[in-house]
Amino acid sequence: MMKTEDPKDLITFSENLKDLLQSNTKLMQSVESDLIDVEILDEIKDIVIYGNAGVYFGKTLRDIKIVIEDDELRKHELYLQYKGPKKLLITTVKLPRSSMHNQEYGCIKDIIETFRQNVIELARYFYELENMDQSCTIMEPVNQSFKDDYRRIFLDDRTWLHVEVTPEGLATNIHLVGVSEQWHNKLQAGLLNWDHDKNIVDNIMTIFDLSQFPQPSSKQLDQHKMDIEENSTENSVVCGICLCSDLPDASGLPLPLCQNPSCGVYYHRSCLYQWLVACAGNRPPAFGVANGGCPTCLQPITCSEKDN
Amino acid sequence: MAAMSPSERRLQKELMSLMKEPPPGVTVDGDQASQNLTLWTVHMEGVPGTLYEGEKFVLQFKFTNKYPFDSPEVTFIGNNIPIHPHVYSNGHICLSILTDDWSPALSVQSVCLSIVSMLSSCKEKKRPPDNSFYVKTCNKNPKKTKWWYHDDSV
Numbered sequence: 001m002m003k004t005e006d007p008k009d010l011i012t013f014s015e016n017l018k019d020l021l022q023s024n025t026k027l028m029q030s031v032e033s034d035l036i037d038v039e040i041l042d043e044i045k046d047i048v049i050y051g052n053a054g055v056y057f058g059k060t061l062r063d064i065k066i067v068i069e070d071d072e073l074r075k076h077e078l079y080l081q082y083k084g085p086k087k088l089l090i091t092t093v094k095l096p097r098s099s100m101h102n103q104e105y106g107c108i109k110d111i112i113e114t115f116r117q118n119v120i121e122l123a124r125y126f127y128e129l130e131n132m133d134q135s136c137t138i139m140e141p142v143n144q145s146f147k148d149d150y151r152r153i154f155l156d157d158r159t160w161l162h163v164e165v166t167p168e169g170l171a172t173n174i175h176l177v178g179v180s181e182q183w184h185n186k187l188q189a190g191l192l193n194w195d196h197d198k199n200i201v202d203n204i205m206t207i208f209d210l211s212q213f214p215q216p217s218s219k220q221l222d223q224h225k226m227d228i229e230e231n232s233t234e235n236s237v238v239c240g241i242c243l244c245s246d247l248p249d250a251s252g253l254p255l256p257l258c259q260n261p262s263c264g265v266y267y268h269r270s271c272l273y274q275w276l277v278a279c280a281g282n283r284p285p286a287f288g289v290a291n292g293g294c295p296t297c298l299q300p301i302t303c304s305e306k307d308n
Numbered sequence: 309m310a311a312m313s314p315s316e317r318r319l320q321k322e323l324m325s326l327m328k329e330p331p332p333g334v335t336v337d338g339d340q341a342s343q344n345l346t347l348w349t350v351h352m353e354g355v356p357g358t359l360y361e362g363e364k365f366v367l368q369f370k371f372t373n374k375y376p377f378d379s380p381e382v383t384f385i386g387n388n389i390p391i392h393p394h395v396y397s398n399g400h401i402c403l404s405i406l407t408d409d410w411s412p413a414l415s416v417q418s419v420c421l422s423i424v425s426m427l428s429s430c431k432e433k434k435r436p437p438d439n440s441f442y443v444k445t446c447n448k449n450p451k452k453t454k455w456w457y458h459d460d461s462v
Contacts (some may be wrong), residue, residue, distance in 0.1 A: 241412040295413035
């Protein structure tokens with residue numbers, strides 16, 4: 001290992017030796033911080049042999065990813081960190097509001113069992129989200145996963161439908177993003193007849209009297225795809241007020257809040273609200289809904305403080 | 309580095325796009341602006357074929373941390389203040405979008421374009437009729453002036 005060929009003199013030799021010793025010490029340290037105990041390695045071996053879950057190592061042996069499949073062959077991931085013997089900390093669970101998150105477990109078998117139980121309980125939830133993703137054009141979240149328990153469905157280029165799904169797989173907090181009388185009236189009338197025995201997609205189709213879901217024009221879809229690819233760069237939709245796509249303090253992308261079809265400028269709800277309230281002399285508006293003119297096209301516009 | 313405030317983020321974006329694609333005859337002093345994002349100097353050339361052809365002007369933009377909810381303070385500075393019915397000899401500009409009609413959808417670029425077009429459409433070089441009185445009595449900040457917008461044609 002040591003490069004001792006032709007040490008020209010004693011100084012070069014000793015310098016080489018010094019370098020080698022130093023690099024070896026570093027190596028020893030990094031190996032040490034990577035080590036896990038034999039017990040857990042045996043456990044992992046068992047799991048891999050019996051094949052009831054996939055176990056993967058990350059940057060070090062202490063970063064472990066576990067993947068299980070449900071009855072519909074959907075893959076579900078969980079990340080944990082080895083903190084010491086019988087100390088396994090769950091860092092990320094790709095499930096909505098999982099109680100396992102940030103919990104410590106003694107062995108991997110327990111983790112897999114609890115995880116699997118969670119996944120089984122969420123079967124209906126997965127089905128509803130998957131069905132929406134397949135049947136509708138989803139505007140948000142941009143990269144859909146089971147961790148996000150909501151979907152924003154394209155109705156027209158000014159109006160999206162927001163639907164949240166409970167862990168039991170029931171739709172909740174259904175409302176429109178964007179103000180459209182036509183869609184709004186149908187939604188108000190239709191919500192009363194929501195049939196929880198039918199799936200969410202079928203219910204939405206009944207409410208809005210659709211035979212199939214509306215789709216954005218190919219141009220809009222291209223724009224949307226570009227947004228997905230370059231989430232926060234120049235091509236993504238930016239807010240007409242802060243000129244940014246993502247806000248540092250609040251989540252959510254700019255929305256088509258102006259109803260003038262020839263305007264087409266998107267705003268963050270919080271930016272537009274702040275402007276409309278400032279125009280009205282900084283008095284908080286009644287019922288949290290501010291009125292005023294669109295900053296771009298000056299047409300009348302309303303904006304609620306909260307996302308309904 | 310400390311996280312940028314929303315107004316700094318927006319100013320940074322505006323500066324980048326103005327430096328990359330400036331409107332004809334408009335240049336921003338990028339070095340100065342990037343050192344202090346709240347104070348910009350913009351150089352402007354009189355448009356060929358107008359009364360201001362060949363003249364050079366300097367505009368100063370001051371921003372508060374409420375920008376873009378608060379309009380920028382825009383004045384002509386330097387030796388050459390354009391002689392125009394809406395520009396006072398102290399550099400103050402009577403332009404509604406700088407106060408009452410400001411909107412956060414406007415930008416440094418759109419303000420520059422408005423001023424270029426205001427100059428270009430001028431038919432006779434003269435100071436505003438109330439120039440000497442205004443310059444003697446006004447506040448240093450043009451935004452404190454209650455403007456009476458003379459007309460919409462220029």
